[in-house]
Every structure is written in structure tokens, then in C-alpha cells.
């Protein structure tokens with residue numbers, strides 16, 4: 001006879017129990033009946049908030065009603081169980097259905113804990129647990145302006161983000177404790193998190209005890225114990241969870257003092273025929289308010305019922321906060337401290353980063369930690385804790401990243417043991433994923449399909465991707481980054497092919513090496529290769545229309561369709577006469593004038609038809625193109641150096657002019673910047689440049705692959721105390737190596753980060769010449785330097801090219817009436833565009 | 836050119852064929868309107884669309900790079916500002932937004948470009 005199982009609750013864990021049972025019970029020895037209180041079958045509560053960013057109830061659904069029928073499961077929805085008769089072994093539902101059981105599984109989850117504050121019943125007060133809760137909030141938010149959330153924990157902050165997304169003008173977070181997320185992060189971390197959230201627009205109130213919710217029918221204000229009141233017309237209570245143990249209580253099962261159905265390691269309640277799993281269960285004196293331990297509990301019960309043997313162990317409660325716009329993660333034991341552990345803290349309040357790791361006293365193991373502002377290493381660190389991986393000799397590298405050219409600290413994903421749990425929601429190990437990749441499931445989508453890894457909370461997705469890539473690499477599969485749908489080559493391959501074939505135009509390259517008609521990705525990429533190879537005028541030979549807009553008009557396009565003009569001012573040195581000339585041109589053409597961050601002058605607001613005239617006058621005054629529009633050398637900044645400065649040890653200005661004039665117009669996969677400082681005080685900021693030079697008593701120190709911008713990175717020392725000639729030689733080699741091998745739009749810093757062997761390999765290529773290409777690189781650079789011509793000079797002197805600089809081909813003197821300006825501080829600015 | 840027959844169209848002379856760069860575009864002023872004209876030379880095709888990019892209302896489509904996409908080799912233009920792409924045939928936005936630009940009938944006669952508004 002088949003055994004009868006009744007499952008009470010069709011939430012995430014109740015569903016997972018069914019899924020696992022169906023998978024294990026291959027000979028159909030069970031009959032399953034499920035009762036669910038909600039109107040829909042189990043859905044993804046973890047991603048409930050995505051409902052506000054456009055996901056529908058259908059998107060959140062885990063399995064349709066049909067799935068239950070297909071697997072022989074009887075599902076009663078909208079029909080909660082109200083009574084358990086333990087002697088007769090039956091349950092009775094609200095609608096009066098009575099079902100017999102051999103085993104009863106309680107998966108009733110939890111409800112939001114609502115503190116007994118007078119007024120909580122008023123309109124406009126919500127909890128955040130079900131799709132219905134969200135629908136009610138959404139309807140109410142349309143007429144609400146100021147909202148508040150009670151609770152500054154994991155869920156409270158998620159609810160606060162939801163209020164922001166719902167478009168409320170103000171969102172307040174009310175926390176009883178003296179800090180945010182008191183259960184997951186420490187004092188210092190909380191402070192930093194608070195600052196970050198405030199910058200996102202949340203108003204945070206700590207140490208606040210809500211005494212009263214005021215208003216007639218609907219909420220109008222909150223009153224606190226300290227006398228303060230806050231006007232709000234919407235409130236979400238997210239002050240914790242309360243396990244749904246009511247039917248268990250009535251049936252006389254043992255429950256905890258603060259709620260929760262008491263279970264043993266096999267998830268049996270005080271009645272061995274009744275199990276409790278998920279958020280309603282009190283295991284190891286604890287309510288596990290996360291989905292992964294709930295799934296593990298379901299697995300343990302399925303094992304028990306199908307004659308397996310498995311027990312539920314205290315489960316890791318590491319979490320990563322999602323959605324809020326700030327990375328927050330807490331793992332292992334976040335709070336352990338001296339004398340039980342050594343704590344390493346890194347804090348950078350200007351960047352909003354706080355990282356703490358707790359290391360065992362012997363320095364061998366990671367015990368836990370907290371990451372705020374940058375949780376990129378969360379998965380790796382969590383794996384370190386779970387697998388008791390031996391730490392590297394300098395454990396701080398784990399959070400600070402490798403510095404000073406050392407290899408990346410810790411080690412790659414492939415060094416994890418095979419049984420390391422990568423996806424804890426679905427309990428998928430590293431070994432399982434690697435097997436799937438080897439079997440051909442080598443995309444994220446394929447992995448999600450075949451083993452479900454990454455389909456739960458999604459936190460492991462970056463790691464799954466790494467595993468896919470690393471596994472493929474380890475198998476010798478070369479992961480190619482091809483240019484686009486029109487060229488099945490990497491940039492490096494294309495560079496070599498175009499060079500060997502001697503192509504000079506995009507169309508030749510496309511005809512022979514590509515397919516289709518090209519696009520906005522491959523056109524500029526090939527144009528850049530052609531320019532790096534031959535340094536011919538980029539607008540000649542029909543190559544003008546394959547240039548990105550800025551290159552095509554040799555100027556940077558601005559917000560209203562006009563352009564900017566940036567003459568080269570090598571090293572930032574300029575004579576008074578030239579300054580006057582710039583001023584006169586700016587005045588004549590009504591251009592907004594500004595000193596740039598690159599030590600030169602930018603003139604904004606030029607109509608396309610004025611560009612050749614403006615340049616004609618600038619060239620007359622001795623200027624040339626500054627290539628601000630090209631993926632090319634921009635500026636070589638200088639400090640005044642030994643010519644005036646009392647600390648200067650070399651003539652930085654003269655050298656920076658020499659360097660700028662050598663590499664001006666040099667086109668590369670991305671723009672190039674440089675600087676020369678006259679002494680170690682580094683006023684020219686050379687260490688933030690693609691190549692930077694700092695004077696020493698004996699010569700120059702050459703630094704490479706620095707970057708400001710989006711992801712700042714300090715340059716690394718390539719050579720020290722070299723003379724001028726050697727310095728130029730090394731820069732030649734470095735630049736040619738970069739130009740030939742980098743992917744499109746990759747700055748030198750990113751290129752180096754991906755270069756196998758890193759700076760040590762780069763040194764070997766540039767200084768020790770291990771590739772034997774040093775001399776060739778220098779010769780190639782010499783050719784490019786010789787081929788240099790100011791492209792604006794060529795355009796100005798070429799009537800056919802000049803003719804292209806009009807807004808209307810059929811009315812060359814008419815300017816774009818759409819290009820509008822507004823006055824600002826005695827100058828002009830571009831009119832604001834419509835968003 | 837769907838459903839309109841040749842004869843009923845009113846053609847406006849826009850410019851000379853040479854005014855539009857090969858495999859690129861330029862803008863013409865026709866009846867007070869800014870029309871982007873594209874000379875898709877490698878396919879022997881010509882297209883005309885509005886010059887205004889609907890994304891941030893910039894008069895810029897004529898300065899965009901043209902090309903094609905997909906198995907059907909749909910001809911397209913990429914706005915120089917933020918690289919939203921539009922089909923030159925239908926005016927539909929191809930980069931996933933809900934924009935639509937106008938396209939116009941175009942023909943070449945005796946070295947001149949004619950557009951019908």
C-alpha cells in the first residue's frame with residue numbers, strides 16, 4: 001500500500017519538498033496531498049521585490065498547477081489546514097476537506113512579526129511577505145507621498161528600496177536598535193552602510209521606538225517614545241518574522257518559547273510522524289529565515305522517507321543583501337573577535353568600502369567577515385570559510401586584492417575542492433558544475449537548465465560563470481572574444497591579418513575577412529587597427545564613414561549636436577601669444593572656454609560648419625589637433641620640474657613635450673594618457689596614467705598601466721633609473737605590444753589585468769625582450785612617428801574633405817536650428833536635452 | 836513605400852548623389868524638415884529617415900554609422916550619441932527600446948537624390 005504524505009503549506013520549502021520527493025520516489029510509493037493557504041501555487045518569495053521592477057506573479061511562479069497534477073500530487077489552494085487530529089492521523093482544512101496521513105509535513109513558513117503598536121490596523125500600514133501584500137502596497141503608493149519602514153534589517157532595507165522604487169517622495173527607515181542590520185554586521189560596517197543609504201535618498205532614524213500610529217482611518221503620522229512625530233501616509237512593518245506554529249501548538253506539538261515548532265536533526269517534531277521544515281521549524285534552537293537551509297531541511301526529510309540517512313546540521317547563515325544599490329554581505333561568524341580570533345579591517349570611507357575578516361588565531365583559517373560597498377569577493381570568501389581552505393601567508397590580500405604585482409591572492413575557483421557547495425539554494429557542488437560544463441553545458445543558461453545552479457537567489461552566478469570559463473580553459477578550449485557578428489576574429493587576429501594582407505580600407509577588410517555590411521562595433525575597431533598600422537589620414541579612402549562620430553568630424557560631439565575643439569598644448573606649456581590666439585578664436589565663434597583636466601583648453605559649442613574655419617585660424621596661430629576625439633594619445637601632463645621648482649631633480653616639462661610630440665596622433669585600442677613629474681612628490685600624477693614618468697636623481701622611473709576614470713588603478717613600476725633614450729625605447733615597446741594585443745576599447749590597465757603573467761611578463765617582454773620583438777616594435781613605432789601629420793591641417797587644405805563639414809548638404813551655410821544654447825556666467829552652455 | 840503608388844508621390848530634389856558619402860549619411864533640408872539620407876553604396880541601396888534621434892531628441896542620425904544586422908541583414912543606422920540603432924527599412928528601433936523613426940521613399944535620377952515626404 002502506498003504511504004500517504006500530507007504537506008501543509010505550499011511555499012518555497014513545501015514545494016521543494018514535493019520536487020525532491022518526486023525525483024527520489026521513482027517507484028511511486030507515496031501519495032501526496034498538499035494544502036496551501038495562498039491563492040497561487042508556490043512562488044519565488046526571495047525575489048518578491050522584483051515585482052516592483054516589472055516582474056509579474058507569473059514570472060515569479062516556481063511551477064504551474066499542472067506540474068502537481070502531472071506528478072500525481074493533489075493540490076488544494078486557498079484552503080489552509082485548521083486542525084490536526086494526531087490520533088486519527090488526519091488533518092482538516094478550512095473548507096472541510098479531511099485527509100489521512102502516514103506522515104505529515106508542516107511547511108507553514110512564517111508571517112511578518114507585527115509589534116503591538118496602537119494603530120497598526122489603520123489603512124496604509126502593510127507587511128511585506130506575499131504577492132497580495134505587494135499588490136496592496138502598489139495600489140496605495142499611487143496616492144502616497146511619504147513612506148516609512150519599521151525595521152532596519154535585511155528585509156526592512158529591501159522594503160525601503162521598494163518604497164523608493166514605488167516613487168515615494170520620501171522614505172524613512174525606523175530602527176529600534178542603535179544601528180542598521182544589527183544581526184549581520186558590526187558597528188563600523190553599519191555606520192558606513194547608513195551613509196551609503198542616505199546618499200541613495202533614504203532617511204534613517206536609529207534608537208527609535210514607535211509608540212503610536214496616528215490618523216483617522218488611514219495612517220497620517222507616527223509617534224515615537226522620544227516625543228518625535230513623523231508625518232507619513234504609508235508604512236511597511238518589517239520588524240522580523242514569526243513562525244507559523246499555530247496549528248502545531250493546538251495539536252499539542254512542542255514549540256519554542258519564542259515560537260517555532262521544535263524539531264530534531266531529522267526534522268521530526270515531538271510526534272515522530274510529523275515533520276516541520278522551513279521557516280516554521282525551530283532546529284538547533286534557531287529559526288532559519290533563509291531559503292537555502294529550508295531546502296536542505298526538505299532534502300533531509302525526503303532522505304528519511306526514502307530510506308536514506310541524512311541529518312540537518314547547523315546551517316551557515318551567510319547572506320548578501322540584494323537590490324538596494326549597495327553591496328552588503330556577511331558570512332561565517334561575522335562578529336567573532338579577540339581573543340578568539342584575529343580581525344583584519346579595511347575601511348575607506350571616501351569610497352564607502354568597509355571590509356572585515358576574522359581569521360583563526362593560528363592564521364590558518366577564515367572564520368567569517370563582513371563586506372560593505374564592495375562584495376565582489378563574497379562567494380570566494382564564503383567558500384574559504386565553508387571548506388576551511390588554508391589561508392595565504394598574508395590573509396589581508398583576500399580583501400585588499402593582490403598588490404604590487406603579486407599574483408591574485410587566494411586562488412582561482414578551480415582550486416576549490418570538488419564538494420565545495422557553489423549554489424547553496426539548490427545544493428550544487430563545484431564538481432557537479434564542472435562535470436556539466438565538460439558534458440557540453442558551457443553557458444550560464446545551459447547550466448541553469450541542466451542542474452538548476454544559479455536559479456535560486458542568483459548569488460552564485462558570478463562564480464558559476466568563472467567555473468564555466470576556467471573549466472573550458474582547463475580543457476584547452478580557447479575562449480575567443482570575437483569582434484562582432486561580422487568578423488569571426490579577435491582583435492589581435494584581425495590586426496595581424498590586416499597587416500599581412502596590407503589592407504588600407506575597411507571595405508577591403510570586410511570583403512575578405514568579414515561578412516554582411518558591418519556595424520557600429522566593427523567599423524571603428526577596424527578603423528582603429530588601420531590607423532595604428534599605417535597612420536594614414538583617417539578620413540581618406542572612404543574610411544571617413546567607418547569612423548565613430550567624433551573621429552569622423554575630428555571633434556567631440558556635444559549635448560546639442562555642436563562640437564568641441566581641443567588644440568594640442570604639449571606638456572601644458574603655452575606662450576601668452578598663443579593664449580591670446582585661443583581667446584580671439586573663442587570670442588569670434590562664441591565658444592564656451594574651459595581649462596580641462598588634462599592641462600589644456602577646450603572650446604565648446606562649435607557648429608560643424610565652423611570647424612574648418614576655426615581650425616584654419618588655430619593652425620595659423622601655430623596649433624595642431626589635440627586628438628581629444630580619437631582613441632589616441634591625449635595629453636602628457638607635466639609639472640614644472642627642475643626649471644623652477646626647488647625640489648625638481650629633472651626637467652619634467654621638456655621631457656613631457658618630447659614624449660607628447662613623439663606619440664601625438666598615435667591611435668590605439670583606447671585612449672592613451674601620460675605624465676611626467678619632476679620629482680617623487682608627483683605633482684603631475686604620473687602614477688595614474690597609461691604610462692607615467694617620475695624623475696629620479698639618476699634618470700627616470702617608468703610606470704605603466706595606471707588609470708583614473710571609472711576604475712582607478714595605480715600604475716606599476718616597469719623600469720627604474722633609466723636614461724631618456726632607454727625610457728623612450730621601453731615606452732615604444734610597451735605601446736606597440738599593447739596596440740597589437742589589446743581588445744577593442746580596453747585601456748592599458750584592464751589589458752594588464754588580463755595579461756597572463758601580469759607585470760612580470762610585461763617586464764620580460766619590454767626589458768628582457770623574451771619575444772625577440774623589441775627591435776621590431778621600435779621600428780614600427782618609428783614608422784608611425786614619421787608618418788604623423790596633423791589631420792586638421794590636411795582637412796583645412798583639402799576642399800573635398802572640407803565640404804563634408806556642413807549640417808545641411810543642400811544648404812551649407814545654414815546652421816542647425818536645433819543646436820540651442822543658454823547663457824551661463826558670461827558664457828554659454830548647451831541647452832538641456834529632453835530626457 | 837508600402838501601398839502608395841509611384842505616381843501619387845511628390846518628389847523633392849534633395850541633393851546631388853556625390854553629396855552623400857559612400858556607406859554613410861548626410862542631412863538635407865527639405866520643406867523645412869531635416870531629412871537624413873544614406874548612401875548604402877556596398878548594397879547599391881539608398882534610404883531616407885528623419886534626422887531626429889527620438890532618444891534624446893538630437894538632430895544626429897545622418898552622422899551615424901550604418902551597417903546591417905542579423906541573418907536577414909537588416910540595414911540599420913546607429914545614432915552617434917548613445918548608439919541606439921534603427922532599421923533603415925522600417926524605422927523600428929533595433930536596440931530594444933520602444934522608438935520608431937519615420938522613413939521616406941527615395942529615388943535617384945540623373946545624378947540627383949529625390950525624397951518624397
Ligand code: SRM
Pocket residue numbers: 556557558564565566594595596597598599600601602628634635671673688689706707708709710711747
Ligand atoms: C574636457 C575634459 C573634462 C574637463 O572639462 O576637464 C574631459 C571630457 C571628456 N571626457 Fe574625460 N575629460 C577630461 C579629462 C579626463 C581625465 C583627467 C586626465 O586626463 O588627467 C580622466 C581620468 C584619467 C584617465 O583617463 O585615466 C578622464 C576620464 C574619462 C573617461 C574614463 C576613462 C576610463 O578609462 O575609465 C571617459 C570615457 C571613455 O573614454 O570611454 C572620458 C570621456 C570624455 C569625453 C570625451 C566624453 C565624450 O565622449 O563626449 C568628454 C568630452 C570632451 C570634449 O568634448 O572635449 N573621460 N577624462 C578633460 C579633457 C582633458 C584633455 O585636455 O584632453
Ligand SMILES: Cc1cc2nc3c(=O)[nH]c(=O)nc-3n(C[C@H](O)[C@H](O)[C@H](O)COP(=O)(O)OP(=O)(O)OC[C@H]3O[C@@H](n4cnc5c(N)ncnc54)[C@H](O)[C@@H]3O)c2cc1C
Pocket residue numbers: 008009010011012013014015035036037038045046047048049079080081082107108109110128129130155158244247277278279280288289290291292294322457
Ligand atoms: C521580501 C522577502 C525577501 C527575502 N529575501 C531572501 C533572500 O534574499 N535570501 C533568502 O535566503 N531568503 C529570503 N527570504 C526568505 C525566504 O523567502 C524564506 O526563507 C522562504 O520563503 C521560506 O520558505 P517556507 O516555505 O518555509 O515559507 P513560505 O515561503 O512563507 O511558505 C509558507 C506557506 O505556507 C502557507 N501556510 C501557512 N499556514 C498554513 C496552513 N495552516 N495551511 C496551509 N498553508 C499554510 C503560507 O500561506 C505560505 O504560502 C525573503 C523573504 C521575503 C518576504
Ligand code: SF4
Pocket residue numbers: none
Ligand atoms: S567626467 Fe563625465 S561629464 Fe565630466 S567631462 Fe568626463 S565624461 Fe563628461
Ligand code: FES
Pocket residue numbers: 888889890891892893914915916917918919
Ligand atoms: S540621442 Fe540618439 S541614441 Fe541618445
